[in-house]
Amino acid sequence: MQAGVITFPGSNCDRDVAVALAAAGAKVRRLWHAATELPKLDLIVLPGGFTYGDYLRCGAIAAHAPIMAEVTRRAAAGVPVLGICNGFQILTEAGLLPGAVLRNLGLKFICRSVPLSVGTGASVFTAGYAAGQSIELPVAHHDGCYVCAPDDLARLADEDRIAFRYLDNPNGSMAQIAGILGAGRNVLGMMPHPERAADPLTGGTDGRTMLCALVEALG
Amino acid sequence: MKARVHVRLKDGVLDPQGAAIGRALAQLGFEGVGTVRQGKLIELELDRPDRAAAEAEVRAMCEQLLANPVIETYSVAFET
Numbered sequence: 001m002q003a004g005v006i007t008f009p010g011s012n013c014d015r016d017v018a019v020a021l022a023a024a025g026a027k028v029r030r031l032w033h034a035a036t037e038l039p040k041l042d043l044i045v046l047p048g049g050f051t052y053g054d055y056l057r058c059g060a061i062a063a064h065a066p067i068m069a070e071v072t073r074r075a076a077a078g079v080p081v082l083g084i085c086n087g088f089q090i091l092t093e094a095g096l097l098p099g100a101v102l103r104n105l106g107l108k109f110i111c112r113s114v115p116l117s118v119g120t121g122a123s124v125f126t127a128g129y130a131a132g133q134s135i136e137l138p139v140a141h142h143d144g145c146y147v148c149a150p151d152d153l154a155r156l157a158d159e160d161r162i163a164f165r166y167l168d169n170p171n172g173s174m175a176q177i178a179g180i181l182g183a184g185r186n187v188l189g190m191m192p193h194p195e196r197a198a199d200p201l202t203g204g205t206d207g208r209t210m211l212c213a214l215v216e217a218l219g
Numbered sequence: 220m221k222a223r224v225h226v227r228l229k230d231g232v233l234d235p236q237g238a239a240i241g242r243a244l245a246q247l248g249f250e251g252v253g254t255v256r257q258g259k260l261i262e263l264e265l266d267r268p269d270r271a272a273a274e275a276e277v278r279a280m281c282e283q284l285l286a287n288p289v290i291e292t293y294s295v296a297f298e299t
Contacts, residue, residue, distance in 0.1 A: 056285070057227070102290065147289075147290060
């Protein structure tokens with residue numbers, strides 16, 4: 001399985017997710033945001049970080065990076081696209097996922113492991129979990145409060161596209177949403193960091209489950 | 220000409236920063252301040268002869284980048 005990890009100016013989890021994916025058995029290609037042509041990829045990852053210093057809105061400027069046109073085309077063609085933290089914000093700003101991610105309700109930067117409930121096992125990302133399973137993943141964000149229009153929220157629930165929910169909702173997200181799937185189920189945006197829970201020495205292995213499931217499913 | 224773009228959170232979108240500003244004003248002794256909402260002001264210097272074309276262009280800028288229509292509204296004012 002060949003995964004591409006995009007580095008935007010200000011990405012800072014790009015190396016971590018590349019290392020964690022490689023440890024899970026993936027062949028990893030590092031990609032620069034200015035690229036307009038991409039190699040064959042089985043998975044595209046938009047990593048966490050603070051692209052463009054979070055200027056204007058988190059992810060708003062990176063959403064228009066040259067590479068995003070091809071990411072959008074690949075996503076439409078069914079290639080799995082995973083946006084983590086700032087990557088999730090970029091996917092909403094790019095219109096690949098509904099809604100928006102706003103400043104945490106309590107205004108504080110939250111950096112700790114949080115308990116989550118898996119909303120659905122029915123995706124290439126979450127197939128390693130059972131719906132309703134409790135897991136723990138680290139979050140590290142100032143802007144993680146997910147909001148969307150009522151009809152979008154109804155669709156997310158009706159179509160079983162809420163991938164993860166917070167058990168303690170640290171940032172005030174609507175419906176305790178920590179991660180959502182796109183309509184095609186091949187785009188996942190999530191605030192928690194699976195790559196930071198990929199080794200028992202540093203933060204547990206609940207995130208490794210996702211990365212291993214991806215490697216297994218995508219060959 | 221100069222364009223001033225005001226970007227505001229839509230009604231109903233929570234604004235915890237505005238609420239914190241409101242609490243700070245109360246702490247300073249300013250009484251009777253109702254809801255506080257925080258927005259953005261973006262000023263653009265434009266070299267355009269035609270006001271109507273500039274207006275259409277700034278609206279396109281708002282739709283594509285300056286505002287996020289999911290959570291924000293915007294208004295544009297011109298100064299020559």
